[in-house]
Amino acid sequence: MSSELTRRGLSFLNSVNEFCNNKVKLKEKYMEDTSDSYGTIPTERPLSKYIANGVINLDKPPGPTSHEVVAWVKRMLGVKKAGHGGTLEPGA
Structure with missing residues (x-):
């Protein structure tokens, strides 16, 4: 203590x-x-704890799908699990 x-x-x-x-x-x-x-x-x-257990608020640009952006983030940060949520894309 x-x-x-x-x-x-x-x-x-x-x-x-x-x-x-x-x-x-x-x-x-x-x-x-x-x-x-x-x-x-x-x-x-430590930054590693934020990456492993944190949330990233990302304003996705038009063009790539949410699934693609999740794949990019996973690759950039070297994490196995990631997901997305939020509003639907226009036209979805």
Whole structure:
């Protein structure tokens, strides 16, 4: 358990609050230790974790199909699983 990890997590949440111009302060009931096994603070997360577990918001240009774009993304990022969703293409 790490109080330092908890402190860094709270610092991250406060920075998000400040960035969003949220004037409401977070209320901390009590300081609780946490474990690294629950994940990582987003700003400290390795890029490989974002690629393996993340979502890419992509505005597909006219022309290639969604299936083609998924294949390109899989090839570029070297991942086995990927998919697509969203609005239907015009004319579909």
